[in-house]
Amino acid sequence: MxxxxxxxxxxxxxxxxxxxxxxxxxxxxxxxxxxxxxxxxxxxxxxxxxxxxxxxxxxxxxxxxxxxxxxxxxxxxxxxxxxxxxxxxxxxxxxxxxAGYKTQPAATQSQLSNPIPVEAKVHISNINIENQSIELQIGILLQLPIPLPSNSSNKKPAQ
Known part of the structure; x- marks a missing residue:
């Protein structure tokens, strides 16, 4: 290309x-x-x-x-x-x-009927400033709870 x-x-x-x-x-x-x-x-x-x-x-x-x-x-x-x-x-x-050439944007989280709560944590572990440049080490943790499907296979068998 x-x-x-x-x-x-x-x-x-x-x-x-x-x-x-x-x-x-x-x-x-x-x-x-x-x-x-x-x-x-x-x-x-x-x-x-x-x-x-x-x-x-x-x-x-x-x-x-x-x-x-x-x-x-x-x-x-x-x-x-x-x-x-x-x-x-x-x-x-x-x-x-x-004129209709723009496609519809994908649904954003606020438009979803059941939004998924997202927890994000950012940790800056190192900052280095040298020769007019900044070097950052950044860690990002995203937690996305994913619900399991509810069906009868999750139930304990009858004894």
Whole structure:
């Protein structure tokens, strides 16, 4: 896998990328380039154009110009906002979310009907400060009670 393909892969967890790539390709008239896909994933992960440029070791202005000439135009057409100005890169994410491309996030513990109590303990065992760097040794203990299924096999046999 190329280094650029490894950037912003977390977007696939929250967005229907395949449908989005297909729909944007239809709008564009041909498939998105690997760089267009990379920039789109970066935006969907919450990175600004400047952040994307920094991660790619490219010019921030160059990435911004590229986005304005390509992805922003495709997205505006796709979500029927051709006459609107992209005031901020976050508009793109919001418009795509409003259009249904964002997948539903997994249920969080607070959304579960029977939340599992979790106990966590953190222990810092060593702190070493040398040459403007800090080295920490941290131990983490998580305790997750897991209920056993209740069934008749747990009962003592009758005597």
């Amino acid at each position: 190329k280094q650029t393909e490894q950037l912003f892969v977390q977007a696939k967890n929250d967005w229907d990328l395949e449908k989005l790539y297909t729909d944007l390709a239809s709008t564009k008239g041909k498939n998105l380039t690997p760089i267009e896909k990379l920039h789109l994933r970066g935006l969907l992960c919450g990175y600004s154009p400047a952040d994307i440029a920094e991660k790619r070791k490219k010019s921030a202005r160059g990435v911004e110009v590229d986005l304005c000439k390509t992805l922003y135009q495709y997205v505006k057409t796709l979500v029927d906002r051709d006459n609107e100005k992209v005031e901020n890169w976050r508009n793109i994410c919001q418009w795509l979310e409003d």
